[in-house]
Amino acid sequence: TLMFIAALYTIIKIWKQPKCSPTHEWIKYVYVCIYVCVVEYYSAIKTNKILPFATTWMDLEVL
Structure with missing residues (x-):
């Protein structure tokens, strides 16, 4: 188990956490x-x- 803990510690040390985009980038998008x-x-x-998706939307509205 000591080897397992050492391996976990090494993985955690080199593992890069995924970054979320800052809020202002999402707002801009x-x-x-x-x-x-x-x-x-x-x-x-x-x-x-008339855009094609508009007619499709109108047809679905009837249903």
Whole structure:
């Protein structure tokens, strides 16, 4: 068991903990996603085009 404890100690020492992204990076990512969706939506309205996913969504709404 002493060898096992030594091996565990070595693994813990060299093991790198996974890092989570800082909050501001997540906020930036979400902001960019929302911005892209809004721009696509308004550009589709401006050109009077119906997006394929919008018609699919309308068809599912009937169900």
